Amino acid sequence: MSTTPSPEHVRVPEHLSADSLRQALEELDAKIQTLHNRANATTAASHNTYLQHAAALEVKRSKLAARLSESSDSKTDSSDSDRSTWGEIWHGIENLRNDLRNII
Numbered sequence: 001m002s003t004t005p006s007p008e009h010v011r012v013p014e015h016l017s018a019d020s021l022r023q024a025l026e027e028l029d030a031k032i033q034t035l036h037n038r039a040n041a042t043t044a045a046s047h048n049t050y051l052q053h054a055a056a057l058e059v060k061r062s063k064l065a066a067r068l069s070e071s072s073d074s075k076t077d078s079s080d081s082d083r084s085t086w087g088e089i090w091h092g093i094e095n096l097r098n099d100l101r102n103i104i
Contacts, residue, residue, distance in 0.1 A: 012063045021068040025089070028061040032096065039103070055100060062093055 016024060032054050039050035069086055 012060055012067060016064075016067075018068060018071055021064055021071070024064055025061060025068070028057055028064070032057050032061065036100075051100065051104060058093065058097060058100065065089060065093065 013024075035050045035054040035057070039054070042050070065086070
């Protein structure tokens with residue numbers, strides 16, 4: 001029997017490189033989108049945990065993004081385009097979080 005993950009108990013891997021972190025972020029984006037699509041496709045009265053799973057994955061994604069920004073901040077060769085890209089990603093995360101709050 002599976003349980004619904006709690007955002008407070010989400011752990012992120014410690015050993016990922018910057019490229020691995022980017023790939024993990026992309027995979028989490030796809031999983032979050034899939035869960036939101038499934039939640040939208042179900043009936044309103046049905047019992048599903050898609051939104052709870054999506055919320056937990058969003059927390060994990062934000063932790064991974066924070067770790068990536070920390071690792072890129074520690075490097076002196078990070079360019080302005082990288083920072084603007086991550087700023088856009090962070091803005092997208094915040095929009096998803098707000099959309100989730102509006103759905104619930």
